[in-house]
Amino acid sequence: MWCTVNKGSPRVPRMASLPECRLAAYVRPFTFVGVDYCGPYFVRIGRNNVKRWVVLFVCQTVRAIHLEVASSLSTDSCILAVRRFIARRGAPMEIYSDQGTNFQGANKELKNELRKINRTLSDTFTNRDTLWRFNPPSTPHMGGSWERLIRSVKIALNTLSTSKNPSEETFQTILIEVEAMVNSRPLTYVPLVTENEEALTPNHFLMLSSSETVQPAKQPVDISKTLRTNWGHVQEALDRMWKRWIREYLPTISRRTKWFKESKPLQTGDLVIIVDEGVRNSWVRGKVLRTYPGKDGRVRVADVQTSGGVLQRAAAKLAVLDIAGSGTAEGSLQQYESGNVGDGPTLY
The missing domain is CATH 3.30.420.10 (Ribonuclease H-like superfamily/Ribonuclease H)
Structure with missing residues (x-):
């Protein structure tokens, strides 16, 4: 039981897909x-x-x-x-x-x-x-x-x-x-296909270039025709930037770099330790009251009842105490804390 309490670690859920806000193409910046x-x-x-x-x-x-x-x-x-x-x-x-x-x-x-x-x-x-x-x-x-x-x-x-x-x-x-x-930092690798093509940067969506100042062109006689042409050039340039964003940038952020495996989800009634930056022996212990699944159905947030009240924490900050022995898990935890099996857990 000592090993369970002092060596338990959080069960981090499998990494979810990126939210819609990270994948929304052809939208205004910000x-x-x-x-x-x-x-x-x-x-x-x-x-x-x-x-x-x-x-x-x-x-x-x-x-x-x-x-x-x-x-x-x-x-x-x-x-x-x-x-x-x-x-x-x-x-x-x-x-x-x-x-x-x-x-x-x-x-x-x-x-x-x-x-x-x-x-x-x-x-x-x-x-x-x-x-x-x-x-x-x-x-x-x-x-x-x-x-x-x-x-x-x-x-x-x-x-x-x-x-x-x-x-x-x-x-x-x-x-x-x-x-x-x-x-002006590059979002993707520097392309090798065309020597004159710049790496895609956030400034390309804000000012159509990475950082250089665009020199204003001389005004011709037919200004109305030039305005229509310039507007078309701007729209074409933005469309080209978004196509590059989809082709070059999206694949780099869609890959999962960690949290590949499935883990047992948190359940109501689980006894947990809330992981924080303090000393492990001072971590608060509690009981899961309610779970909040994400859009993919995996539990990622939970409400935990502690002696100081109800705290909401992410699943990555909760280490489940899988305590086995006589009676229920609650009784086993109380036995660890007080030496006697009681009706419920002793929470900290």
């Missing part, structure tokens, strides 16, 4: 968006150094990013950042984010603002045009599509930042340059 924070960074205003956070918006389809500066972790600052993004990129159909507990880890400021942010954002931006979806708590792996780009943004910020505490105007300029740098 139609499906993931949002996250990184920071804080210190900027100089006069003689004072103040904190600034970076709000990252990621297009789930073409993997482009948009960066905004937030002055605090308050609800109002977050709403203003989202409104600036919508004014420049258009209203998205769906916005994905986690519930904030992994923005700054144990940051007390963020924990205090967490519930207000979730409730206010849902009320403000959930309408007939935009739907806000929150991932379960403590599941950063469910937001890997934007967590990976946060790393790229941090690396670029460390590369471009020349001073420890830049001015606010300098910091905003650096952010825009980081945005352009990350959006």
Whole structure:
């Protein structure tokens, strides 16, 4: 029994197919968006150094990013950042984010603002045009599509930042340059068929080129005919980019790189240990009250009853205790905790 409790590991479900937002071709960039924070960074205003956070918006389809500066972790600052993004990129159909507990880890400021942010954002931006979806708590792996780009943004910020505490105007300029740098990264391998053909980048869907400035053409006499021709060229170029996206990029993200095997799903009544970053002996134990299957039918989220209340966690964070012996599994766990078989489990 000691080995079961101290050596149990989560049963990670088989990797699901990619969601529709990652596979939606021929859509406007930033139609499906993931949002996250990184920071804080210190900027100089006069003689004072103040904190600034970076709000990252990621297009789930073409993997482009948009960066905004937030002055605090308050609800109002977050709403203003989202409104600036919508004014420049258009209203998205769906916005994905986690519930904030992994923005700054144990940051007390963020924990205090967490519930207000979730409730206010849902009320403000959930309408007939935009739907806000929150991932379960403590599941950063469910937001890997934007967590990976946060790393790229941090690396670029460390590369471009020349001073420890830049001015606010300098910091905003650096952010825009980081945005352009990350959006010019190749999504696919460099093609070898044509020497003049560039590797596909997010900027191709935003400005029809990777990063070079397109020189304006001279205006001819018949402007109306030229406008029709230019519009046709733009549509043809976008169509060509999307065909390359389907042909070159989709196959690279459709492959499963881990979690190939099927695992026994969580069931109501299972005794589990909630895996976290603390010491294993301090992990909270509980009982599964309710399971939430994904679109593929596999259980990926569950509600767990603990001594401190009901917690919602991903299946990848729950280690099932397959305790066998006299009586039920609940009685066996209580026997392990107290030395006597009782009517129910002793939860922590």
